Amino acid sequence: MKYFWKILGFMVILSVIGIGIRIIFFPVKVANTVLNSAGDVVDKTLDAGNVIFNYEHFFDMYQSYGRYKENIDSVNSSMAQFAKDYGNDRSKWARDTRQTYEDMRNEVIGYQRMMADIKARYNADSQKLNRKIFKSNSLPYELN
Secondary structure, eight states: OHHHHHHHHHHHHHHHHHHHHHHHHHHHHHHHHHHHHHHHHHHHHTOHHHHHHHHHHHHHHHHHHHHHHHHHHHHHHHHHHHHHHHOSOGGGSOHHHHHHHHHHHHHHHHHHHHHHHHHHHHHHHHHOHHHHTTSOTTSOSSOO
């Protein structure tokens, strides 16, 4: 029984020493983790696939924004022609004509919502440090 208490005491002392060493070196471990994480972020940001993706990402969003704007102009032109052909008093229009006009209005609303979404994402990405560095200078900083 005498050896049991000696071994148990020795294990307790080793455990306390181990915990003490971990406490002393904890700041070093945290600093090492932070430095490794920062290095990983830089490596991922400058990865060739990421560079190409972000470069193309801004062009794609800019082009989509422009296409939606063109679609809105086209539908608005069709709506103006509709009013010109059928008159401004919609109450005199046939039911199918009113429905077609309302469908065009809904189409414009949908395009406007898509444009707002693209604009918000483009502008947010333009402010992110890890994305804006890859945006071409030929593109606007923000979409209006």
